[in-house]
């Protein structure tokens with residue numbers, strides 16, 4: 588838990604997020620239009636708000652499942668190791684899968700989870716991330732759909748936390764440390 592004081596500047600409004608999700612849902616529907624049922628896999632915990640809004644815009648038969656991987660501690664620094672903390676409940680072999688992530692930062696998490704789930708031989712698998720920080724990339728990975736490309740700033744809100752705080756903000760905000768300014 589941080590002891591540094593910070594404030595949050597709004598970066599992406601709730602309204603802009605909602606509009607973008609509508610457009611993304613149309614593209615996903617077009618891609619998976621013939622699916623018997625799409626397995627929408629949320630990466631816990633940061634994607635829980637995004638997946639809730641996304642599936643409600645998605646005019647397709649869906650099943651929702653979750654997986655939890657960790658590459659982050661309670662700090663703004665990424666560690667390289669990706670561990671699976673909680674696996675899917677359902678089977679995905681031969682099925683259509685959409686992996687839903689909050690942010691692609693270094694790229695380690697989504698690339699490792701994609702690889703992990705590809706080994707189960709889904710029929711089709713695609714990835715979507717609400718946010719992308721291309722400046723921070725360490726592995727060559729690009730999600731199939733991105734909500735917003737953002738600069739190299741630490742963000743919170745809309746499900747995304749800083750040391751387990753601020754997940755409940757309805758918008759995406761940038762964390763500004765008060766002792767950094769002046």
Ligand code: IMP
Nearest residue numbers: 633665690691692693694695696741742
């Ligand atoms: P990656 O493995 O470096 O791509 O990191 C992905 C994960 O790091 C995301 O799912 C987030 O949980 C976390 N993360 C990356 N950037 C931020 C941020 O700006 N705020 C909060 N969490 C972040």
